Amino acid sequence: MSEHEQTSPSLDENQIMAERRQKLAAIREQRVAFPNDFKRSHFAKPLQETHGAKEREALEAEKVEVAVVGRMMLKRVMGKASFATLQDGSGRIQLYISNDGVGSETHEEFKRWDMGDILAARGTLFKTKTGELTVQATEVRLLAKNLRPLPEKFHGLTDQEQKYRQRYLDLIMNESSREVFFKRSQIVQGVREYMVAEQYLEVETPMMHPIPGGASAKPFVTHHNALDMPLYLRIAPELYLKRLVVGGMERVFEINRNFRNEGMSTRHNPEFTMMEFYEAYSDYHRMMEMTEGIIQHVARKACGGLHIQYQGKTVDLSHFERLTIVEAIKKYNPQYTDAQLNDRAWLKAEIARLGGKPVLSDGIGGLQLSLFEECAESQLWNPTFIVDYPVEVSPLARGSDTRPGITERFELFVVGRELANGYSELNDPEDQASRFMEQVKQKDAGDDEAMHYDADYIRALEYAMPPTGGCGIGIDRLVMLLTDAPSIRDVILFPQMRPE
């Protein structure tokens, strides 16, 4: 692409890099320095699986010819013969390069190649004295020169920051990191399989919203030049997906990014992946069954079972408990009495005592929720659905027909963290309009996470939306759980970082 005479300016050049640039310059004198005419015949891992267990004599009799490629991760030179370990996308395979096999000239050339170079080799499989499957090379070529030294071969790359900032290097050096993202792909694939098997349709809705909605969160703002109007990166796809339900798409799901302009932590990245799904003629009970089914399906697929280890402790995904907010509070705090839990003044004092900030205008339900967050949430280790959320914190959820102030809503907690949130959807356009008005009032009072009034969404509901259940599952947190990752940054390939 760029003129190769111009070496890119780099702030951290060193002697090793200077030497490698000289080697590259010498190669450019002789031939195409970055050839792309070598065709691989085999990946490393399948070779190990197919031939790794064979006896030396049997393997030699077979004379298996292979052409392999990969990055040189280990190199051992012994005069007239050398070993190199190549790493490809599947695993590792060893090369044996000798004067007898490739000629002394090529072998001498090989000796000048460096760790991290991308090599290709052709040859016959054999087993060394110690039984390692090895390619006895008849041809070895340098496909791409490494200029920047790899981390030390034994300890590898351990610096967390560098792992996040230079993920490519982390992926080269750390098998465990490659596994996490392999599993992440399996998990997302497993979720899709499950949804498709349940007759759900995958859709894509706007990432840029004229009115941010579907959640209580601060949005990122951008600007559309041609329309000369602000646009918001979406905080949730919910209102668009429910418009689709109005339109007759009775089972829809979307797996995509949400953006929230809030703090960063081991559990929060500004952009994160959610799956939301909506099913007409269902309710929050069905959504809980779906959530349980999805998580169990992907756990079996990615972890091989329903009993998994997270940060040294077992999580049992075979049973999902259901508790109301008050039941959960009392389960972990049996000293509280019913009278206390229905006393606003006592609730406010207790929340404050535990270090929380009670919202003074909240009713009993809101205060009970705050108390739950302070004294029970972090203890919900095995999967637990918490139900009976108060209407004031659930502006899009259907109210209970029998219990005023309560919505048909649940949140799922695992390892003390929220993993999913679902409810029977509010499909009464007049109720929804007045709840939006209530949100606008709160926004005017200074709550910048309160929702906007979305007139088109109300218009859609006015055409009548079937009774519907909906749910969102945090994919990053699900991946954290199933890969035993302590930080969300471990499961996002390029987590948001401050500039270097």
Place this chain on the structure above:
RNA sequence: GGGUCGUUAGCUCAGCUGGUAGAGCAGCGGACUUUUAAUCCGUUGGUCGCAAGUUCGAAUCUUGCACGACCCA
């Protein structure tokens, strides 16, 4: 936002109560035709995160800043 810890060679890390920096790996030179973090001999490489201060003298002590990890809000 608060607290604790950290930042030394390309990488992983030592470096004591202050006296101008060290190992292993990587690199370079040499020996070695079945090695496994190969081994053996020799050798290059440093603005000790940045900036002030104390001191005859600072990687080391003090302060501030930057970045990161963990914990708390």
